[in-house]
Amino acid sequence: MSSGFKVSVIGLGKAGLPLAAVIADAGIEVIGVDVDKQRAEDINSGKNPIPEENGLSELIKKNHGKNLKATSDPIAAAKESNAHIVIVPLFIDESTKKPDFSIIEKAMENVGKGLKKGDIVVLETTVPVKTTETLAKGILEKNSKLKAGTDFYLAHSPERIMTGYSISRFREFPKLVGGINSESTEKAFGLYKKFANPVKVSNAGTAELAKIAEGIYRDVNIALANELLKVSEKYGIDFWEMKEAARHQYCSILEPGNVGGHCIPVYPWFVLNEMEAPLIKEARKLNDGMAEYYVKKAINIAGKGKKIGIVGLSYREGVKEKAYSRAFAVIRLLRDKGYEVYGIDAMYNENEIKKEFGIEAIKDFNKMDSIILMNKNSEYIGKLKKMRNRVVDVKNTLK
Numbered sequence: 001m002s003s004g005f006k007v008s009v010i011g012l013g014k015a016g017l018p019l020a021a022v023i024a025d026a027g028i029e030v031i032g033v034d035v036d037k038q039r040a041e042d043i044n045s046g047k048n049p050i051p052e053e054n055g056l057s058e059l060i061k062k063n064h065g066k067n068l069k070a071t072s073d074p075i076a077a078a079k080e081s082n083a084h085i086v087i088v089p090l091f092i093d094e095s096t097k098k099p100d101f102s103i104i105e106k107a108m109e110n111v112g113k114g115l116k117k118g119d120i121v122v123l124e125t126t127v128p129v130k131t132t133e134t135l136a137k138g139i140l141e142k143n144s145k146l147k148a149g150t151d152f153y154l155a156h157s158p159e160r161i162m163t164g165y166s167i168s169r170f171r172e173f174p175k176l177v178g179g180i181n182s183e184s185t186e187k188a189f190g191l192y193k194k195f196a197n198p199v200k201v202s203n204a205g206t207a208e209l210a211k212i213a214e215g216i217y218r219d220v221n222i223a224l225a226n227e228l229l230k231v232s233e234k235y236g237i238d239f240w241e242m243k244e245a246a247r248h249q250y251c252s253i254l255e256p257g258n259v260g261g262h263c264i265p266v267y268p269w270f271v272l273n274e275m276e277a278p279l280i281k282e283a284r285k286l287n288d289g290m291a292e293y294y295v296k297k298a299i300n301i302a303g304k305g306k307k308i309g310i311v312g313l314s315y316r317e318g319v320k321e322k323a324y325s326r327a328f329a330v331i332r333l334l335r336d337k338g339y340e341v342y343g344i345d346a347m348y349n350e351n352e353i354k355k356e357f358g359i360e361a362i363k364d365f366n367k368m369d370s371i372i373l374m375n376k377n378s379e380y381i382g383k384l385k386k387m388r389n390r391v392v393d394v395k396n397t398l399k
């Protein structure tokens with residue numbers, strides 16, 4: 001039986017492609033749209049451009065050319081579908097922290113040009129509160145000459161996946177849906193019911209803030225862990241042992257460390273750009289400052305030595321993603337202090353390390369005067385354990 005929906009997923013990245021594949025696998029026709037032609041061609045030939053994503057290759061193999069087709073023609077895709085899910089990135093400027101809406105604007109403009117009466121548009125990209133009912137609505141109405149909420153429906157449903165585990169997380173996590181009016185909420189709920197576990201909230205703004213709040217919750221709690229790490233150090237107490245000892249129903253201290261990636265360090269700015277929020281601001285500052293904290297430790301270990309290695313360059317282990325990786329801050333700080341910086345990451349080969357991070361690859365661990373083990377890159381544990389006294393073990397990976 002037909003689902004009644006033909007869905008276009010706009011943006012086939014680490015979040016959009018697993019989503020498109022899950023929808024297709026539920027028996028619904030999906031047209032994936034990406035400006036990257038090669039990516040669309042790869043998907044159409046059954047190739048998975050994100051091989052590290054668990055379970056994705058199987059879903060693409062099974063559904064490509066059938067329920068899952070990809071294109072780089074956004075307007076044709078919009079005309080052909082009646083449900084449009086936008087999941088393109090939203091970057092913030094590194095220094096001003098202001099979001100750059102141009103990608104979302106372009107994507108909405110294209111959807112608007114193909115929009116028809118009765119269609120539903122869902123924005124899944126995490127955005128500042130009210131973006132759906134102001135910016136998205138305005139662009140869609142202008143380009144379609146239709147009225148949001150009556151001629152077509154518009155909702156927000158934040159993507160809550162975690163790269164590498166997107167498919168399992170997608171199936172486990174409740175999918176929040178909030179429309180710009182109740183008709184939009186109902187329509188979006190009906191769509192997601194076909195392939196996910198949707199939960200209605202009162203409006204689009206609630207869905208937007210719920211996702212931002214998740215990021216802020218993590219950021220603030222990691223900041224607390226980072227501060228407690230320093231407190232433990234003052235008293236000569238092993239933080240990791242203390243963290244476990246403190247654990248009970250009402251206390252679960254997170255892991256300290258650098259906070260990178262395009263979620264947790266980004267979303268607090270969606271609030272901080274709009275209002276004073278001292279706790280959120282201080283947490284952001286504290287977490288950003290951890291790069292310097294670990295650099296100081298590495299320099300201390302290196303003594304007179306000048307070669308410092310970074311193990312783990314991606315913002316997180318197992319993910320090939322350099323956006324907002326704190327490795328960049330560590331590299332910059334070390335270089336400013338006159339150190340030779342080397343790096344290694346299981347996700348990047350030697351040339352990529354040079355090209356993407358501007359540093360030489362570590363060839364011989366023994367030649368490093370000290371090493372910062374940024375995340376849980378398990379591939380190098382054996383080697384690093386042998387030189388444990390030269391390693392700053394950020395995540396207690398060597399135990």
Ligand SMILES: NC(=O)c1ccc[n+]([C@@H]2O[C@H](COP(=O)([O-])OP(=O)(O)OC[C@H]3O[C@@H](n4cnc5c(N)ncnc54)[C@H](O)[C@@H]3O)[C@@H](O)[C@H]2O)c1
Pocket residue numbers: 010011012013014015016033034035036039074087088089090103106107124125126127159160161162163262263
């Ligand atoms: N990756 C995650 O873990 C994750 C988790 C939760 C939420 N999200 C949300 O998903 C959004 C996208 O993240 P991602 O990780 O998929 O990004 P990504 O960089 O992996 O992929 C984005 C894709 O969008 C494409 N694109 C850019 N402009 C386009 C346009 N105008 N039309 C069509 N395609 C376009 C790019 O070519 C790219 O393939 C994030 O901004 C975030 O809000 C991501």
